[in-house]
Amino acid sequence: MTSSVSLARPWLAHYEAGVPHEFTPSDTTLPAMLERAAARWPERTALEFLGARTTYRELLAQVQRFASALQSLGVQPGERVSIMLPNCPQFVVAFYGTLMAGAVAVNTSPLYTPHELQHQLQDSTSQTLVMLDAFFPRYQEIAADVDVRRVIVTGIQDALPFPKNILYPIKARKDGTWVNVRAGGTVHAFKPLLGRQAPRPAPVTLRAQDLALLQYTGGTTGVPKGAMLTHRNLVANSEQARLWMSDLREGQEVTLAAIPFFHVYGMTVAMNLSVLTGATIVLVPNARDIPMVLSQIQASKATLFPGVPTLYNAINNHPETPRFDLTSIRACISGSAPLMLETARRFREITNGANLVEGYGLTETSPVTHVNPIFGEQHEGSIGLPVPGVDALIMNAQDEPVGPGEVGELWVAGPQVMLGYWQKDEETARTMREAYGRRWLLTGDMAVMDEGGYFRIVDRKKELIIAGGFNIYPREVEEVLMTHPAVMEAAAVGLPDEYRGESVHAVLVLRPGQQVNEGDIMAHCRAQLSAYKVPRSVEFRAELPKTAVGKILRRQLAQEAREAREASRGARPA
Known part of the structure; x- marks a missing residue:
């Protein structure tokens, strides 16, 4: 490569008025960002959760006590603290409190x-786990195999107002979902623990360049690994999103937070952006409960609603949607998966003109790199323009930039790009590159840029399956399939799914003399994989197609499975 290549940035000509062409991130940390919000808007509601309200002043006080609690339990700066919680106030407290403790x-x-869970705890070497009581039995199954020394357990009831906090356990017992976790030894109850702490933690020196988060991803190879994101990465991406939403009203917006905070997209666009701008965060613990999502939008008069295509599609098609007033919503950024044009059109109708635009990002970029203009020129099927501070190139197989209209791999650079992968230097070296005076992330996605600087993804990571906004890496599913005693060879591919975008299709070769059915395979996977990763269909073959060196041709299998499905549909009587 030569340094003479000009980074022309044609996209700048299409920025909306008020969106700056240059960007330098604040030299601050996430806890400092929360402290600033509490100073500017102390009595503004920071969190709404099933009737409970927490002001920014109260939120900061809880975060400070949680940081004190970690210090009292012996957590040292730089230690990893795993947080296994749904969208609830305790997540926000634990996240910011962990960072405040260093x-x-x-x-x-x-x-x-x-x-x-065991893999992630071992890989991150987390010695502290914060989790919901309902998840505790899963931890107990692997407790002897991990080096976790402190478990902080909370329940939904800890965040509910009276009398819901009394009624919730009664209902959970009646439904058979109650899990009674006894504090003692290494197990600590969240609410009493915070109540015993000093109101402020011991001071810890934090810098913007310090590591803040390990966000696990399959990256471009399918091997689970932790993207190392710094305070600067995460603050910068929140600030970039703030600049892109040029009409955002600080101290006035209401964010409907249904996308999970444990996903980097929800964490940045729903949680951190809201804290940066003093927005009220309306927490929805279960995004699949569409009536709850609808009722929360109406009751809170939510103005910002970040989400994923399956969520917007579910609202479009839910029979109860017409009963609710969704017209308070002004802007929505859709991420994590391609947004279907029909989904966007119908959602705009339902909300009476809410601006639903598609964006793009990766775990490794905190995650947002591209977004369509909220009010400006939007290109259907495009991921939009690079946000302020981001450079993007389309590169050929020789690592040379190609011109507008030509397909190549998308490279991105910016202040939100990760340090690298946790304890995986070789993976980092394959994914990062120094060129043209910048440090680039090789996304693995094939893309094209038009003359105006709008980008379009031609092909997602070659074998990545995206179901309901979640990334599913074939290798992870295949490794579980291969643990079945009857399976000799396995491949996992994605098939089109009208609701989820894609679903997992497993293709298997059985060992000689073995017999199993589709139900056996699905049950085996359900025991080891999250529900969205479990194959929805299973195909049995005598052999799998392979290259000359023995690599299974997943793309061929996916194409053949799609053709077989279409043929079977065409053969059905009208």
């Missing part, structure tokens, strides 16, 4: 099976 947060999916 520790590193590790977002941990509540959907994880014991097998998945």
